[in-house]
Amino acid sequence: MAVDALDTRILRLLLEQPRTSVREYARILGIARGTLQARLDRLERDGVITGSGPDLSPAALGHPVLAFVHVEVTQGHLDEVGDALAAVPEIIEAFSITGGGDLLTRVAARDNAHLEDVIQHLIQVPGVVRTRTEVALRERVAYRLLPLVESVGAAADAKDRRRQAASDIR
Known part of the structure; x- marks a missing residue:
């Protein structure tokens, strides 16, 4: 579009x-x-x-620990595992991915012990082979879309200027 x-x-x-x-x-x-x-x-x-x-803050809701959990899934069980992950309230996003794992989840937890409990729950989901967890230390670039919007707009403006210049030549 x-x-x-x-x-x-x-x-x-x-x-x-x-x-x-x-x-x-x-x-x-x-x-x-x-x-x-x-x-x-x-x-x-x-x-x-x-x-x-x-936009809500998990930290302000009492879940200041943010982790990214890679989930490796038994072949053919991606949909079932995805459905099971959707039932875990601490999982605030999940994506199927390429590379080291099949799913990447963003998990919010109250503390490290709570994070461990969430991971232990994930490991017990049928179809989950293993997990790998990375804890976020500090947000360096907050979720943002304005720079992307401005980039898309600038590209559209440049295209319009080229189109106008071409029609002026005719």
């Missing part, structure tokens, strides 16, 4: 000012509310915007 300069400006506002009203976004952008709403609807329909809920 192509994201143009206006889409980029909309996404930037959504990321920078997530609690602002649609009316205020339209005023800031200098566009009609209907135009903005149509853009937002398209961005949601195309899967660019995937949610609008608050």
Whole structure:
């Protein structure tokens, strides 16, 4: 899905000012509310915007230990293990991956002993062969999308300028 300069400006506002009203976004952008709403609807329909809920902190919820647990799965049991992992509340994300393991999970725990309990639970899931755990010490780059949005927007702007220059030559 192509994201143009206006889409980029909309996404930037959504990321920078997530609690602002649609009316205020339209005023800031200098566009009609209907135009903005149509853009937002398209961005949601195309899967660019995937949610609008608050971002929560596992640490503030009493789970300050963050670990990445690689899970090796018996061949042919990836779906079953994935379903079992979805039932573990401390697993806040899980991805099937290539490389050293079959699944990569992000786990939030109260402390190291709790993390060990979660890992022991994972090892007992049918189809899990072994796990490998890496504990995060400090977040160096927080989850972010604004630099990516700006990069996509800049590429779209450059493409539009090239297209305009080509049509001016004709």
